Amino acid sequence: MDDTPVPLLQISDLSVEFPTSAGVAHVLDRISFTLGDGETLGIVGESGCGKSMTALAILRLVPSPGHIAGGEIRLRGEDLLAASEERIRDVRGNAISMIFQEPMTALNPVFTIGQQITETIRRHQAKSAAEARAAALELLRAVEIPEPQSRIDQYPHQLSGGMRQRAMIAMALACQPGILIADEPTTALDVTTQAQIFDLMRELRAKFGTAIILITHNMGAIAELADRVMVMYAGRKVEEGSVAEVLARPGHPYTQGLLECVLHVEEEMPDERETLAEIPGMVPALTGIGRGCVFAPRCSFVMRHCREESPSLFVVGEAHTAACWLAVEGPDRPEENSR
Amino acid sequence: MNSGWRLFVANKGSVGGALVLCAIMLAALVGPFVYDVLPFDMVSAPMTPPGAELPLGSDYLGRDVLAGILHGARVTLAIGIAATLCTVFIGLTIGAVAGFYGKWVDTLLMRVTEFFQVLPPILLAMVLVGVFGPSITTIILVIGAVSWPSIARLTRAEFLRIKEREYVLAGRAIGAGNLRIMLRIILPNALPPLIVSAALTVGVAILFESGLSFIGLGDPDVISWGYMIGNSRDKMFDSWWAVMFPGLAIFLTVLSLSLIGDGLNDAFNPKLRAR
Numbered sequence: 001m002d003d004t005p006v007p008l009l010q011i012s013d014l015s016v017e018f019p020t021s022a023g024v025a026h027v028l029d030r031i032s033f034t035l036g037d038g039e040t041l042g043i044v045g046e047s048g049c050g051k052s053m054t055a056l057a058i059l060r061l062v063p064s065p066g067h068i069a070g071g072e073i074r075l076r077g078e079d080l081l082a083a084s085e086e087r088i089r090d091v092r093g094n095a096i097s098m099i100f101q102e103p104m105t106a107l108n109p110v111f112t113i114g115q116q117i118t119e120t121i122r123r124h125q126a127k128s129a130a131e132a133r134a135a136a137l138e139l140l141r142a143v144e145i146p147e148p149q150s151r152i153d154q155y156p157h158q159l160s161g162g163m164r165q166r167a168m169i170a171m172a173l174a175c176q177p178g179i180l181i182a183d184e185p186t187t188a189l190d191v192t193t194q195a196q197i198f199d200l201m202r203e204l205r206a207k208f209g210t211a212i213i214l215i216t217h218n219m220g221a222i223a224e225l226a227d228r229v230m231v232m233y234a235g236r237k238v239e240e241g242s243v244a245e246v247l248a249r250p251g252h253p254y255t256q257g258l259l260e261c262v263l264h265v266e267e268e269m270p271d272e273r274e275t276l277a278e279i280p281g282m283v284p285a286l287t288g289i290g291r292g293c294v295f296a297p298r299c300s301f302v303m304r305h306c307r308e309e310s311p312s313l314f315v316v317g318e319a320h321t322a323a324c325w326l327a328v329e330g331p332d333r334p335e336e337n338s339r
Numbered sequence: 340m341n342s343g344w345r346l347f348v349a350n351k352g353s354v355g356g357a358l359v360l361c362a363i364m365l366a367a368l369v370g371p372f373v374y375d376v377l378p379f380d381m382v383s384a385p386m387t388p389p390g391a392e393l394p395l396g397s398d399y400l401g402r403d404v405l406a407g408i409l410h411g412a413r414v415t416l417a418i419g420i421a422a423t424l425c426t427v428f429i430g431l432t433i434g435a436v437a438g439f440y441g442k443w444v445d446t447l448l449m450r451v452t453e454f455f456q457v458l459p460p461i462l463l464a465m466v467l468v469g470v471f472g473p474s475i476t477t478i479i480l481v482i483g484a485v486s487w488p489s490i491a492r493l494t495r496a497e498f499l500r501i502k503e504r505e506y507v508l509a510g511r512a513i514g515a516g517n518l519r520i521m522l523r524i525i526l527p528n529a530l531p532p533l534i535v536s537a538a539l540t541v542g543v544a545i546l547f548e549s550g551l552s553f554i555g556l557g558d559p560d561v562i563s564w565g566y567m568i569g570n571s572r573d574k575m576f577d578s579w580w581a582v583m584f585p586g587l588a589i590f591l592t593v594l595s596l597s598l599i600g601d602g603l604n605d606a607f608n609p610k611l612r613a614r
């Protein structure tokens with residue numbers, strides 16, 4: 001046991017709460033996962049399931065009045081929740097950095113992209129302005145921005161959406177972080193640009209050995225880029241496993257539903273087309289969650305047990321867990337129902 | 340920035356204002372060297388009307404009005420600019436801290452701001468000048484002390500608006516601390532309306548100084564336009580020129596500042612601004 005290397009990032013029982021007028025909302029409820037060096041973990045789920053909150057919590061940036069209510073975040077064994085404010089600022093952008101969904105709003109409109117990348121470098125490294133600028137130019141080249149010498153002095157509004165996201169990635173990679181959190185990095189981009197950004201992220205991962213946490217609601221992106229996937233629902237982890245495992249044998253009805261929602265292009269005649277599957281119902285309000293499984297109200301396989309007790313994560317395959325009673329017991333039998 | 344400049348130039352009024360202000364500043368800088376008369380010297384018979392000898396006449400003590408205007412321009416403009424810097428410094432600091440930190444800090448600072456807002460500024464200024472004595476420094480500080488609330492409220496509103504932007508969060512995510520976020524990320528984005536407001540504040544400060552001088556609370560050792568008007572106001576009907584010309588100077592300066600503020604407003608307006 002002692003020989004096991006300390007994982008790059010280890011999250012255990014992380015909880016985030018928001019006080020609201022309707023009571024405390026458990027936005028994250030005891031989330032645990034680990035991230036190894038150079039690994040890509042995909043986090044999927046619907047809007048509001050806590051994906052982005054997980055990302056912000058790792059950097060201790062949960063917006064007020066929310067707060068981290070419990071758990072541990074260990075970066076190479078160091079407890080980030082106990083770290084001083086100065087220490088966490090050194091971690092941000094240096095050991096762990098983040099790219100955002102909408103590069104237009106995440107880049108500061110009044111500074112050139114060169115100034116913004118340089119600022120990040122000089123915040124964390126003792127470099128002269130000229131050295132930092134040279135490094136920024138190198139980064140723009142690495143993220144394959146055409147004509148970096150002239151782009152470096154342009155403002156965000158002068159760049160296309162794809163180039164802005166490339167600039168954002170360059171900024172995030174400025175200090176060669178061990179972990180890159182990508183919060184829906186391609187949602188705001190068109191499909192061809194999305195593919196280019198994924199290619200770029202794959203290349204950069206190989207080049208810098210950066211571990212990536214890819215947050216998305218796009219199963220295609222997960223299949224494309226991730227090694228492991230974690231499925232979240234209403235602030236809870238409902239399934240985790242290798243991408244191949246989860247996509248082939250989803251263990252949780254919610255994951256099955258998400259996979260069915262993906263549009264497949266098939267050679268079908270127009271009249272044979274089926275309507276796209278959807279998961280009925282909506283994500284429950286996070287203030288009024290009862291004792292049963294959170295997904296029970298929308299689940300098509302719901303059993304009596306589901307409404308009474310929340311399932312923990314059960315092993316359903318090799319390094320594959322799912323929080324569903326179906327994993328350990330069959331569907332309701334008649335005698336059980338009549339008991 | 341180029342498109343902003345184009346918008347400023349497109350506003351004819353603001354270009355006119357800028358030209359007039361440039362002329363006034365030029366007069367303030369080189370005027371006293373070209374027209375070599377000291378403003379407190381009694382150079383002619385009292386109340387000489389404007390004519391060949393004295394272009395703008397002399398006041399009831401025989402002091403040259405033109406010399407007063409040229410020398411007074413320096414003092415008046417200097418007071419306007421210094422008082423504006425003072426106003427912006429106080430207002431910016433208070434507004435930025437209130438808007439950025441929010442909660443009880445905001446509540447406390449805004450109550451203080453409101454306290455200053457409900458007091459009539461001229462009364463407060465009279466009390467302060469009365470207590471500390473009428474010197475240029477006091478007058479500058481007093482103008483700053485009574486006119487910061489509007490800048491503070493504007494800054495606070497901008498900070499409240501901008502601090503929710505994603506690039507502020509992105510700034511935190513690269514390790515920026517509070518001070519860096521306030522000064523390097525939020526402030527540059529909040530500047531446009533503040534610059535406009537500061538340009539208008541210069542005009543207000545000049546008027547304020549004139550007002551104080553008019554009621555006799557100006558610095559008696561230096562000549563300013565307000566001092567000239569205040570000094571000659573009893574003899575207004577006998578020597579209108581001693582009041583009229585400094586008044587005209589104030590009017591032109593404040594008007595041109597106001598026009599410039601207008602042009603800056605256009606230049607910074609994203610809706611008028613082409614890509």
